[in-house]
Amino acid sequence: MASKTDGPWSLVATIKQSGPVDLSKPYDTASLAGKTILITGGASGFGAGFARRWASHGAHIIIGDINDTAAVELIAELRALPGSSGHHHFQHCDVTLWEDQVALFRAAARLSPTGGIDAVVANAGIIEKYSALSGRGFECPGDLDCDSPPPPDLNCVRVNLTGVMYTVHLALFWLPRNARNTPVESDSGTGGGQPPRDRHILLVSSVAGIVPLAGQSEYTTSKHGVMGLFRALRGTAWRQGIRVNMIAPYFVDTPLIPQTGMVLLAGGAKAELDDVIDAATRLMADATIVGRGLSIGPKVRCVDDEDGVPRLVEMGKSGSGNGNGNGQTRGIWELYAHDYEEVELFVWRYITAINVLKNIRGWIGTVRDLFGIYMSSGKGGRRSPAK
Known part of the structure; x- marks a missing residue:
């Protein structure tokens, strides 16, 4: 579906938002070489997957994490990868502490071979310690009719939302300071035949930022908050020459998901880590993608029903009718693509x-x-x- 860029209340052209992402087309990873990319929560899960993929294409990776042991081991692994630049570093960082994040960004700029930061991934996140099933946590307050009722433990919100806000705030300062390859402005937006310098913030939300994840009120609230940040920020970040994109994965088998969650998902389809990494890599590598969000879910196949209407069928299950369709299998989809096509x-x-x-x-x-x-x-x- 094409974006509406000529309506009376459309701001798509103004905010430099790009058109829908054609997920069927390959993308070029050559642009990753030489980029300095800062990743919070980069020692495991999605962050480690991003780091491995991007380092293999020549990017310089700076990781911030509280897991020192895992981070040091990953940095050693990145430096040994074929195609690696070798310029990979780790800085201990608790994203809920402003001072830690300030130190992380300063270290990233100092350690970068180019003297600046090209992209920031606000990836650090946790899930609630207790779900509603446990009889404890936010949704199970217990006896608060006492002399000193304890406040709820909102660490999930602090990590997933406050920490992300700290990361983005610092990114909005540090990304424009990297003047590497900045072109001379002209009427066409570039000068001297040079491509515009890429400044990129990649937000990591979740399917819980789109739908209610019952029993995980803090997690759902925080990821809805990240979604709101994305929807607002992509309308203004163009002022600093920064593009903002987002991914929103479904359940993936990573250390973030507790064992109880995996038990409840037993027999059900999950998103694949490779698809999450692929979606993030497409957004990171293609500087023409601006203000888009990609959701990553279980792989499905498009088939034609008996009346010729296409529908989605989970992989491994047969469809009714002729089952032909266009045969396309996919686990990545666009979401909230229309926000600025018509505004109030x-x-x-x-x-x-x-x-x-x-x-x-x-x-x-x-x-x-x-x-x-x-x-x-x-x-x-x-x-x-x-x-």
């Missing part, structure tokens, strides 16, 4: 005002630079004495 009046006026202010500030900067050149040439004041 406040959002339209707000982003339009931001765009006007950005242009005004650009002209002010140009005038300031020209005035500085004029003054330094001596035409606007006294010339420096000749030597």
Whole structure:
């Protein structure tokens, strides 16, 4: 489905959002070589999978994690990978601590071979310690009618949402500071035939950011929060030349999912880690993808029903009718692709005002630079004495 870019209340062109992602087409990973990518929670699970894939394509990986042992082992593994740049580093980081994240970003910029950070993945996340099944935790408050009722343990929200907000806030500062390959601006947006420099924030939400995950209220709340951050941020991050994308995986067999969760999923389909890594790699490698979200679920196949209507069938199960369809098997889908195709009046006026202010500030900067050149040439004041 094509994006609506010409409607009266469309902001797609204004916010530089790209069109729908064609997931059937291959993507080029060559752009990953030489990029410095910071990954929070990168010592295991999705983060470690991203690190391995991207390091094998020549990216420089900086990991922040609380699991020192796993992180040190992974860094050694990354440095030994064929095609690896060898410039991979680890910094201990508790994402709920602002000071730790500040130190992580400073270390990443210092250790980067290019002196800056090209992309940031806000990946660190945990699941609630207790679900509603346990009879403990947020949904089971116990006796609070006492002298000093204890507050709920909101560590899941602190890691998954506050930690992500810290990461994004720092990324919005550090990414524009990396001037490597910055082109000279022109009317077409680039100059000298150089491609625009890629600055990228990749958010990691979850299927729990789209649907209610019963029994995991904190986790669901935090991932809905990440989804809200994505939907808002992609409407304004273009001001700093930063593209924002997001992935939202379904259940994947990683250390994040407790054993009880895997028992409940027994016999049911799960998303595949390779698909999660593939979706994230496509978003990381293709600088033309801006403001898109990809959901990763169990692999399904499109088949035709008896009346010719296509429907999705879980892999390993036969479809009714002729079962032919287009034969496409997939586990990655787009979501929330339409947010800025039609907006209400406040959002339209707000982003339009931001765009006007950005242009005004650009002209002010140009005038300031020209005035500085004029003054330094001596035409606007006294010339420096000749030597």
